Amino acid sequence: MISIHGHLSTQYADVTKFLADIVEEMWTDLNPVNRFKQPIKHALTSKTGRLRAIVSSQEHFDKVGGDAQTRQLKYVEKLEDSTYLKHIITAKPDQxxxxxxxxxxxxxxxxxxxxxxxxxxxxxxxxxxxxxxxNYTSYRGSDHCYRRYQKLLFEQATCPYCNDEPAKIIKVAQGTPKSKIMMLYDIDHFYPKHAFPYLALSFYNHVPSCKICNQTFKEGKIFDTDTHIHPYQQCFDSIYKFELNHSVLVNKPVEKVKLVKVGSFPDQLAGILSLEERYTGSTKLARTADLVDILSKRTHLLANPACAPDEFNALLDLIKAFGVVKNKEEILTLQYGKYNRDIVKMFDVNNVLNIN
Known part of the structure; x- marks a missing residue:
C-alpha cells in the first residue's frame, strides 16, 4: 500500500538505479552464455530462434490454419530481434x-x-x-527469482496490494544437507499471462502479492495501468485513506471500515480486491478496538501535548509498541501498516505524533 519504489527507499539511496540494475540482471539471468559468450540452449534468445521452426511446421498449420500461421510468424519475427525481446523483459509499467x-x-x-x-x-x-x-513456471522455480525478491526487500514484508497478508521467503530443510528455498507468496501478472503471454516474464508485469489478492479476488481479471494501481507506478497511500465510523472518536465500537478516495487516479483495484470488506472483517485481528481505546482516552494529549509531557511521551511509546509505523515508506514492513497510520491520523488531526 506504499509504492514498491517507496518500500525500496528504506534501504537503497538511488532506487531508480537499483531497479535499472535489477532488470538488467534479470535479462542476463534469462540469457546465460557458455564460455565462448554464446547463448546456451535455454537462453531466451535461443528459444525464440527455435520458435520459428515450430510455428512454420505443417503440424502447426494443421492446428491453426494458414492465415493464423502467417500472423504468428510475423510476431515471431519481432521476437527474434533481441533488442525488442529485451525491451519486453525490461519495459517499465508505462511501456x-x-x-x-x-x-x-x-x-x-x-x-x-x-x-x-x-x-x-x-x-x-x-x-x-x-x-x-x-516460461514463467521455470523462472518462478529458479534460484535467481527468489534472490531477486530478496534484493527487492520481499524476504519479510507484506502484500503491496492489501498490506494484510505476509510475504516471506523461508528455507525448509529436506534432509541433511539439502534444503529448499520457498517464496510464500505469489507473483501476480498485472497483465495476466493467459491474455498476454509475451509479458509473462516482463519484470514490471510481476507484482509480489498474497494468494488471497491474486487467486481469490483478482484471478484472471485484466488490470490496466490506466485504471488499476500498479505498485511500481502509483502509490495506494496517496490515492486512498482508511476511515472508521466517526463515533470511534469518543470510543464507540468499530462498525465499518471505509476506503475514502483522496487522489484523482481512477482506480478500480480496491473494489476488485474487496479491500474495504476485507478490512471490515479484520478489525479483531488488527486489534482496532485496542488502538481506538489508546487514542480516544488521550485526546487531550493530542490537542495539547504540553499539558502533560510525561503522559504524552508515554503515548508515543504506546503507539510505537502497537506497531504504528511513523514513516510511510515502512508501510509494507508491518501488517495493517497503512490502516493503523490512517486511524491515528483520524484522532491526531494536528499530527502532533509526527506520523510522516
Missing part, C-alpha cells in the same frame, strides 16, 4: 501497453486464447509462447 498494442496490431485475440462459458482457454500459439519462450 507495457505499447508492447500490447504492437502485439495486437499483428495478432488476433484468438491466436492466444478463447473464452468459453466465462472460462479462458489457451490456444496453440499462446501455449507455445508460454511453454517454449516466456
Amino acid at each position: 507495457l501497453k505499447p508492447i500490447i498494442t504492437t502485439a495486437q496490431s499483428i495478432l488476433r485475440e484468438e491466436d492466444l486464447f478463447v473464452t468459453v462459458k466465462g472460462k479462458t482457454k489457451s490456444q496453440p500459439f499462446g501455449d507455445l509462447l508460454l511453454k517454449n519462450v516466456f
